[in-house]
Amino acid sequence: MIEIKQLVKRYKTKKHDVTAVDHVDLTIPSGTIFGVIGFSGAGKSTLVRLLNYLETPTSGDVIIDGDNMGQLSKTMLRRKRQDVSMVFQHFNLLWSRTVIENIMFPLEIAGMGKVQARHHARELVELVGLEGRGNAYPSELSGGQKQRVGIARALANEPSVLLCDEATSALDPQTTDEILDLLLEIKKKRNLTIVIITHEMQVIRRVCDEVAVMEDGKVIEQGKVTEVFENPQHAVTRRFVKDDLSDEIDESVDRYIHIAPDDYVVRLNFTGDNTTEPIVSYITRTLDIDINILEGSVKQTKSGELGYLVLHLTEVSESQFEEFKAGLSRQHVAVEVIRHG
Template identity: 55%
Template sequence: MISIKELTKVFHTKDQDVTAVDHLDLNIQSGEIYGVIGYSGAGKSTFIRLLNRLEDPTSGSVTIDKQEITSMNKNDLRLARQEIGMIFQHFNLLWSRTVKDNIAFPLEIAKMPKEKREARVKELVELVGLKGRENAYPSQLSGGQKQRVGIARALANKPKVLLCDEATSALDPETTDSILDLLVDINEKLGLTIILITHEMHVIRKICHRVAVMENGKVVEQGDVLDVFLHPKRPVTKKFVDQVMGDPDQDHSLDLIHENYKSGKVLRLHFVGESTNQALISELSREFKIDLNILHGKITQTQKGAYGTLFVHVEGDQDEIERAQAYIQDTSVEVEVIPNVQ
C-alpha cells in the first residue's frame, strides 16, 4: 500500500544543515494502523508531512497505492492529496464556520454538488458522533469534539490513507481514549490505512498493529507492537515501553521478596496473547503437591493480544517444584527463576 524508500529531508540554514529524516525505509500494509513513535526532535512530524508533500523531500521516494507522490507535478499532487486525509494536534478548524461547514469545506474545494455534499456531511457527522452539534462553532466545542470535526473533515473525500500528527496530544486521557476508539472504529468500518505519529506509547499500545521507533531522523526499531513491547532492543524503545509497562512497585516488591522468602522458589511468569487467559495457577495447584502464593503482577492489552508478568512463590519438595516448573515451560508461558531466593 505505502512504500517509503531512502526518504531524506535536510533543512538548510545559514549556519548548518539539519537532517530531520535520514534515509528512512518503511512498508505499510493496506488497512493497518501503523504507529511511528519518537521523542521531540526525532523527525516524526517532518516524516508525516513528507508523505503528502506538505514538505518536499531532499531525496528518496514515497509511493501510495502505486502512485509515486514524490515525483508528481502540482496538479497531479492536488488530486492525489484528496486520497490522503490528515488530522492535526491543534485541530486547524475554521473558527468562523460551523461543524457542518468545516466538514463540507474540502467537498466545496472538490466542487461536489450541494445535494451530495450535504448528504456526505450528514453521514460523516453521524460517523464521528457529533449528531446534534452540526450548527455549533468550534469555540462552543470541547477538545474531543473539535478533533472529531477534524477527523470528519479529513474523511470527507473518502481517502485511502489517514495521517494523524500527534492527534491526541492536546487531549486529556479520557478524551484521548475516546478518539483512539473512534480511529479503530473508522479503520474497521472503512478499511482505512492509518499512520499515527505520537510520543505516547499508550497510544501505540491501544490501537496500532505495527510500530516504528524513530531517533535522530532514523527508524531504529520496527515490528509488530506485541513483539516490540516484549523484546525491545534499543534503549529508546525500552524507555517507551516503560511508559506503559514500567511498574514503580516492582523493585520494592522484589526487595520484599528477597527479604521475606528464604526457601522455595520465586518464579516470574511471562504471559503472552492467549496464555493470559490460561488458568495456570489453578492447574499447578491441582497437578502438583506445592503451595503457591501470588506476589505481584501486571497485564497489559495491545491490538495483537495481552501480555503481562506474574511473580509467584512456590513452596514444596524440590523435585515437585522442578516438575511444576517444567510443566510451565511446556506451555506458552515463559518462566524465569528470580535469583537469591533460597
C-alpha cells in the same frame, strides 16, 4: 500499500545541518493501523508530513498505492493529497465556520457543489457521532468534539490513507479512548490504512497492528504490536512498554525484598489465552516451587490480551529453575530473569 525507501529529511541552519529523518525504510500494508512512536524530537512528526509531501524529502522515496509522491506533478500531487488525508493534533478548524461548514471546506476546494457538499458533510457528522452539533461553532465544542470534526473533515474526500499526527495528545484519557474507538470503527467501515504518530504507548497498544519506534530520526525497532510488547529489544522501546504497563519492578525490587543466594526474581510475559491460565497454580503444584507475587497486570490490545507477572522464587536450585523455564515455555510463557541471588 505505503512504501518508504531510504527517506531522509535535513534542515539547514546557520551553524549546522539537522537530520530529522535519517534513511528510514518502512512498508505499511493496506488496511492496517500502523503506529509510529518516539520521544519529542525523534522525527516522527516530520516523517508523517513527508508521507503526503507537506514536507519535501531531501532524498528517498514515498510510494503510496504505486504512486511515487516525488514524481507527481503539482496538479497530480494536490489530487493525491485528497486520497492521503491528515488529522492534526490541534484540530486546525476554521473558527468562523460551523461544524458542517468546516467539513464542507475540503469538498469546496475539490470543486464539489455546495448542495452535494452539505449533504455529504451531514453524513459525516453522523459517522463521527456529532448528531445535533452540525450548526455549532468550534468555540462551542469540547476537545473531543473538535477532534471528531477534524476526523470528519479528513474523511470528506473519501481517502484511502488517514494520517494522524498526535491526534489524541491534547485530549484527556477518556476522550482519547473514545477517539481511538471511533478510528477503529471508521477503519472497519471504510477499510482505511491509518498511520498514527504518537508518544503514548497505550495508543499503540489499543488500536495498532504494527509499530515502528523512532529515535534521532531513525527507526530503531519495528514489528507487530504484541511481539514488541512481549519482547522489546531497544532501551527506548522498553521504556515505553514499561511506562504503559506501569512496571517499575526491576528498579525497586532491591528496596523491599531480600534475595537469598538461591532466589530468583522473574518476569513472566504471556498473551492471548495464556492470560487466563492458572500459571501460579501450575508453578506451585507441578514444579513444587514457593513463590511470592510481587506485581502483575493484564492489558488489552487490538488483537487480544497481554500481561505479565513478577514473581519471587525462593530456594530454587539451578536444575529446578531450568525445569521451571522449560515447563513455562511449553505453555508459551516467556521467562525473563530480573534478579538472581
